[in-house]
Structures are given as structure tokens and as C-alpha cells.
Amino acid sequence: MSLYYEAAAILSNTEKVGGSLKSRIYSKKDLKSSPANIYALVSETSKWSAVLKEVVERSGILRIERKLDPTLAILLVHDLLLARRGIAAPTKHALRVTVEKHKARLNAEFTKARLRREFVSLEAFRESVNSGEKSAPISATGSTNGTSNGTTNGATNGVTNGATKPKSDHRHPRWVRVNILRTTLQEQLNTTFMGFRQSSDIAEILSASGKDKVLHIDKHIPDLLALPSRFDLTKSRAYQEGLIIFQDKASCFPAYLLSLDESDSDMIDACAAPGNKTTHLAAFAARMKRKKPRIHAFERSAERSKTLVKMVKLAGAENKVKIWSSTDFLATKAADGEFESVTAILLDPSCSGSGIVGRDDEVPMILPRRQEPQVSTKSKKRKKSSKTALEANLPDPSHMENEKTLEEEEEALTERLTTLSSFQAQILDHAMRFPSARKIVYSTCSIYAQENEEVVMKALTSDIAKEQKWRLLRRSEQVLGLAKWETRGDKIACLAIMKERSEALKQDFGVEVLAGEQEKFANYIADNCIRCEKGTGEGTMGFFAAGFVRDFDDKRMCDNGVQIVEALGEDVVGKAKDNSIDRSGIEDQQEEEEWKGFSDDDVIVNAADEIDPPISHPEMSKIHESRLRNQSQKRWRWWGVGVGRKYRA
Numbered sequence: 001m002s003l004y005y006e007a008a009a010i011l012s013n014t015e016k017v018g019g020s021l022k023s024r025i026y027s028k029k030d031l032k033s034s035p036a037n038i039y040a041l042v043s044e045t046s047k048w049s050a051v052l053k054e055v056v057e058r059s060g061i062l063r064i065e066r067k068l069d070p071t072l073a074i075l076l077v078h079d080l081l082l083a084r085r086g087i088a089a090p091t092k093h094a095l096r097v098t099v100e101k102h103k104a105r106l107n108a109e110f111t112k113a114r115l116r117r118e119f120v121s122l123e124a125f126r127e128s129v130n131s132g133e134k135s136a137p138i139s140a141t142g143s144t145n146g147t148s149n150g151t152t153n154g155a156t157n158g159v160t161n162g163a164t165k166p167k168s169d170h171r172h173p174r175w176v177r178v179n180i181l182r183t184t185l186q187e188q189l190n191t192t193f194m195g196f197r198q199s200s201d202i203a204e205i206l207s208a209s210g211k212d213k214v215l216h217i218d219k220h221i222p223d224l225l226a227l228p229s230r231f232d233l234t235k236s237r238a239y240q241e242g243l244i245i246f247q248d249k250a251s252c253f254p255a256y257l258l259s260l261d262e263s264d265s266d267m268i269d270a271c272a273a274p275g276n277k278t279t280h281l282a283a284f285a286a287r288m289k290r291k292k293p294r295i296h297a298f299e300r301s302a303e304r305s306k307t308l309v310k311m312v313k314l315a316g317a318e319n320k321v322k323i324w325s326s327t328d329f330l331a332t333k334a335a336d337g338e339f340e341s342v343t344a345i346l347l348d349p350s351c352s353g354s355g356i357v358g359r360d361d362e363v364p365m366i367l368p369r370r371q372e373p374q375v376s377t378k379s380k381k382r383k384k385s386s387k388t389a390l391e392a393n394l395p396d397p398s399h400m401e402n403e404k405t406l407e408e409e410e411e412a413l414t415e416r417l418t419t420l421s422s423f424q425a426q427i428l429d430h431a432m433r434f435p436s437a438r439k440i441v442y443s444t445c446s447i448y449a450q451e452n453e454e455v456v457m458k459a460l461t462s463d464i465a466k467e468q469k470w471r472l473l474r475r476s477e478q479v480l481g482l483a484k485w486e487t488r489g490d491k492i493a494c495l496a497i498m499k500e501r502s503e504a505l506k507q508d509f510g511v512e513v514l515a516g517e518q519e520k521f522a523n524y525i526a527d528n529c530i531r532c533e534k535g536t537g538e539g540t541m542g543f544f545a546a547g548f549v550r551d552f553d554d555k556r557m558c559d560n561g562v563q564i565v566e567a568l569g570e571d572v573v574g575k576a577k578d579n580s581i582d583r584s585g586i587e588d589q590q591e592e593e594e595w596k597g598f599s600d601d602d603v604i605v606n607a608a609d610e611i612d613p614p615i616s617h618p619e620m621s622k623i624h625e626s627r628l629r630n631q632s633q634k635r636w637r638w639w640g641v642g643v644g645r646k647y648r649a
């Protein structure tokens with residue numbers, strides 16, 4: 001019986017453990033039931049949850065059985081109605097008895113739910129739900145009001161009360177990258193995908209069922225295919241032998257954006273595990289004719305390093321990749337001879353993972369609403385009249401409790417983003433120090449501007465960027481597929497960041513950027529950045545990528561100041577006072593706040609997992625405290641140093 005309690009507890013995630021549902025199950029040490037059984041129960045119930053919500057609500061069992069909570073109820077009702085052996089508990093177990101008492105009523109509601117969806121048999125209904133088709137909730141009028149991809153409204157446990165409409169009507173396709181280190185696109189089309197119809201329209205893939213043999217060849221990234229979301233390729237020879245790799249389209253942007261050419265030498269993948277981008281880089285490197293570059297792949301976590309080793313081997317990239325297992329990229333010496341010929345760096349650091357599809361939508365569970373017990377009209381009236389006028393005007397205490405939790409959650413998120421953003425800026429700063437590097441691609445699977453545009457803007461105005469003449473890779477210079485990609489950086493966020501700092505600039509240094517020019521600069525930055533949105537018709541996860549370059553030969557081109565002037569026009573106003581800034585104090589602070597690292601407690605399941613370690617290191621709270629104390633002053637100064645100098649120039 002622990003199976004149902006344990007599954008319900010993991011779904012509720014009251015301890016707010018980070019990571020995907022799968023990793024939460026498999027990393028929990030004290031489970032009595034098998035993790036595989038728990039995961040199977042939860043994911044099967046998830047598929048049916050829109051239907052089961054209706055069945056449970058219409059049967060009214062939550063009103064009668066007060067000890068049953070909605071999560072437990074939906075799991076038990078799933079097994080009662082749909083599992084071959086029914087509820088997995090002794091016949092006399094109290095929970096089993098409680099639910100089985102209502103078997104006739106539940107069965108009747110389940111049949112009605114099936115007929116409302118116009119399925120003549122249970123088999124047809126099952127087949128459809130398993131392929132991800134019509135399990136959508138049915139409204140009172142009988143029309144569907146969403147898909148089974150229930151929304152979580154930002155909740156971390158993947159559970160919704162079913163009252164809200166799912167966020168998006170788009171399914172997420174199964175993206176498959178053909179690994180050209182082992183095969184070719186044509187070979188895969190002739191073998192693994194033999195008999196598949198090719199569709200030029202991604203929309204067709206998004207709406208296809210798991211059984212449809214249809215694929216779409218992506219028009220932005222080479223050797224990338226989209227298949228229906230539930231199409232199972234895990235048992236195919238091609239997947240098991242590394243001929244194809246599951247990799248979201250957005251996650252293919254960074255290696256492609258690095259646009260390796262014959263002038264490139266060695267490269268670094270600074271945050272490599274599980275290795276999707278490392279092996280993608282290796283695939284591009286394999287196309288280089290003149291040189292045989294080496295890829296240095298760094299991974300700080302020992303556990304993840306093992307996965308990296310496996311994935312690199314499976315992809316056939318061992319002879320191209322030097323794996324630096326359990327090695328912190330930040331601890332490398334940029335001037336070390338080993339890295340003297342590194343020309344390109346890929347930075348895909350730990351992030352909030354907020355863009356990942358499958359983290360919060362992975363096992364969407366649409367729960368039935370709690371139902372109040374039926375109270376007789378008489379007692380209702382009595383209750384109502386006993387409330388004083390004052391009591392009636394007080395907010396509902398349960399609502400207050402919710403508000404507090406939301407506030408706390410928001411605060412925790414802000415704190416987390418601040419920490420991540422400063423780590424990301426630090427790693428970008430470090431990458432800019434490699435003497436021969438002339439290309440860097442920075443990426444995250446985050447939707448938050450703090451981890452994206454803000455990091456880019458900080459980096460652009462950092463001392464090292466100015467010293468080493470790094471600038472943003474312009475859209476017009478990007479590889480064609482990505483220059484054509486229409487979803488660009490967040491202009492509004494860029495403008496807000498610009499304004500925020502501009503005010504500080506004015507106060508600290510007397511530099512003023514006129515409103516119109518701020519907008520121009522913000523648009524310029526945003527247009528050179530690339531974003532992917534999740535839940536759109538493009539079928540990508542939420543993602544961000546930006547490139548930085550420096551051209552050794554053309555000093556004018558690579559001058560960061562020139563770039564800003566270029567964006568704003570020569571007549572930009574900059575009335576900088578000649579304030580000399582004591583940089584040493586700022587550097588000392590940064591030294592003190594040396595990065596202590598994240599706890600990497602996610603379980604890596606396969607190479608398709610874009611896993612970011614949740615932050616739960618006890619050292620973190622100490623770092624936060626000191627960081628928060630110093631943060632705002634430091635942030636303004638950091639920005640001020642770069643931009644201030646430019647305007648003084």
C-alpha cells in the first residue's frame with residue numbers, strides 16, 4: 001500500500017525537492033516500493049488524469065470519503081478502473097475498501113466519460129489515450145477544453161487542480177539529431193525512418209499521434225528531425241547505438257552558432273555533461289578538412305562526468321574529445337599551454353532550467369477538486385448567521401496562507417536567479433580570458449532575462465570584454481539558419497536593464513543616455529540574441545543563446561565602444577565626469593565570494609536530459625547573505641565601469 005502513499009507524497013513534493021519527477025523518485029533513498037513501480041503508476045495516471053478528474057468529481061467520492069485526498073484518490077481510481085490487477089493492496093486494506101465501495105459509481109462515470117468522447121470501446125479509448133490523443137477534459141457542454149498536457153502554472157510538482165486551461169495547445173515533438181559521426185541523414189531516412197512520410201509543416205508533427213509515421217526535416221539546423229511527441233524510438237537500434245541522439249532543437253543552436261570553420265583550432269565545452277552539445281560540436285568539427293581539432297570537455301560533477309564519458313563514447317566522439325572529468329572550468333588557467341590553441345568556447349552553464357519542457361510539464365497531473373461535504377441548508381444558514389460582520393470582512397485565512405507561500409516562492413526565485421546570474425557572468429568572464437579564443441557562445445535553457453540578456457549586457461561592459469575586445473556576434477554574421485530564426489532576445493528586458501543601469505550611471509558617474517538611445521541600444525542587443533519559446537508552434541523548449549566574437553585583425557570592428565556607438569549613432573550623449581573608479585575593491589569582493597558550487601542531485605537518465613543541478617548546497621545561504629549585502633552596489637559599479645569608460649572616451 002506504500003506504493004500509493006509514496007507516489008502521492010512524491011507528486012505533492014511538500015519538501016520542495018528540486019529536479020524532475022523521475023529524478024526525485026530515483027534519488028529518494030528510503031522508498032519501500034520499487035521506483036520503477038512508482039514512476040509507472042504516476043506516468044500512467046498522468047495520461048488518464050483529465051478523464052479521471054471528471055470521474056472522481058462526478059462520482060462525488062471526495063465529498064463522501066473525507067480521508068481521501070485528490071492525489072491519492074486519482075492514483076487509486078486509476079488502478080481500480082484501468083490496472084489489470086486493480087488496486088495493489090490486500091483486499092481488506094482500508095484504502096482499498098474505501099475506494100472499492102464506490103466501484104459501481106466510478107465505473108458508471110468512467111463509461112460516461114468514454115461515451116462523451118465518442119469511443120465505442122474501452123480498447124479504442126485506451127489506444128487513443130496512449131497515443132496522446134483525446135484525453136482532454138470535457139466541459140459541461142461536451143466540448144474539449146484542452147489537451148492532456150496540463151499546465152502547472154509554475155508549480156514545481158507538475159500537479160494542477162484542473163481548473164485552469166493548459167498553457168499551450170502545442171505538443172512538444174520528439175527532436176532527433178542524426179549523429180553524422182556514425183551515419184548520415186540519408187542513411188537514416190532509408191533505414192530507421194523507412195516508410196515515414198515527410199511533412200514540410202512542423203504543425204503536422206505537433207498534432208500527429210504517437211503512431212503516425214511522419215517526420216519533418218528541420219529548416220534551421222542541419223541533420224535534425226522532428227517526430228510526433230510520443231513516437232517511441234528508445235528501442236531502435238539507431239538510438240541504442242548512438243546513430244541518432246534525442247536533442248531538442250533549441251539545444252542544437254549553440255554548437256551551430258559557434259559556426260566552426262577552417263580557421264578554428266581547439267575548442268572548449270566548459271559545462272559539458274550529459275554531452276549533447278559536446279557531441280554536436282564534435283560532429284561539426286568532423287566536417288573540418290584542414291585541421292583535426294580537439295574538444296576539451298569540462299564537467300565539474302563526478303557523477304555527471306560518468307554520463308559524459310558514456311555519451312561521448314556512444315556517439316563515437318572519443319578520439320575528438322578530451323574529457324576533463326570532475327574538473328571545475330573556473331579553476332582552469334586560461335594561459336595554460338594546453339589551451340593556447342583554443343579558438344572557440346561553448347558555455348552552457350547551470351541555469352534555472354525554467355525553459356525545459358518536461359521539467360514541469362513532464363508528468364502533468366490534472367487533479368480533481370476537493371469537494372466540500374454536503375451540508376444541509378439549515379446548518380448552512382446557521383453557520384452563515386453566526387459570522388460577525390467583522391469576521392465576514394476578514395480575508396479567508398487559507399487564502400492568506402497561500403499568498404504567503406507565493407511571496408516566499410517569489411523571493412526564493414529572485415534569490416536563486418541572482419546567484420545563478422552572477423555565476424553565469426563569472427563563467428563568461430573566465431572564458432573571455434583565453435588568449436587565442438575568438439568565439440564564445442553562451443546559452444541557457446532558462447526563460448529569465450536575469451540569466452540571459454542581463455548576463456550578456458554585464459559581460460559586454462565588463463573590463464575583460466573591453467581589454468580583450470570582445471563584442472556581440474551580430475545577427476547578420478550568424479550562420480544562416482540562426483540569422484533567419486525570428487525569435488530574438490527580449491527587447492523589453494534589455495531596455496529595462498539599460499534603464500536600471502542608466503539611472504545608476506547618472507548618479508554615480510554623471511553619465512546620461514537619452515531615452516531614445518537607450519531603446520536603440522536595447523533593440524540592438526536583443527536582435528543579436530536568440531531566444532526560443534516553449535509551448536509554441538515551433539516545438540522548442542525555452543532557450544537562449546548569444547555569441548561573442550573578437551577579430552584580432554580589425555581593431556575598429558572589435559572595439560566594444562565602437563559597437564555601442566554603432567548601435568546608438570555617433571551623436572550619443574555621454575557626459576561622464578572623470579571619476580576614477582577603484583576597481584581593486586570590487587575585485588576583492590569577487591574573490592571573497594568565490595563560487596562554492598551547486599549540488600548536483602539530479603539523476604541523468606539519458607543524453608536527452610538537459611539537466612541543471614538544482615541549488616541546494618548548504619553553503620549557498622551563506623553566499624547569498626554576503627552577496628545580497630554587496631550586490632546592488634557591485635552591480636551598478638560593474639556596469640558603470642564598462643559603459644562609463646566608453647562614454648568618457
Ligand SMILES: C[S@@+](CC[C@H](N)C(=O)[O-])C[C@H]1O[C@@H](n2cnc3c(N)ncnc32)[C@H](O)[C@@H]1O
Nearest residue numbers: 271272273274275276277299300328329348350
Ligand atoms: C546545463 S548543463 C550542460 C548541458 C550540456 N551542455 C549538454 O548539452 O548536454 C550544465 C552542466 O555544467 C556543469 N557545471 C556547472 N558548473 C561547472 C563548472 N564550473 N565547471 C564545469 N562544469 C560545470 C553541471 O554539473 C552540469 O552538468
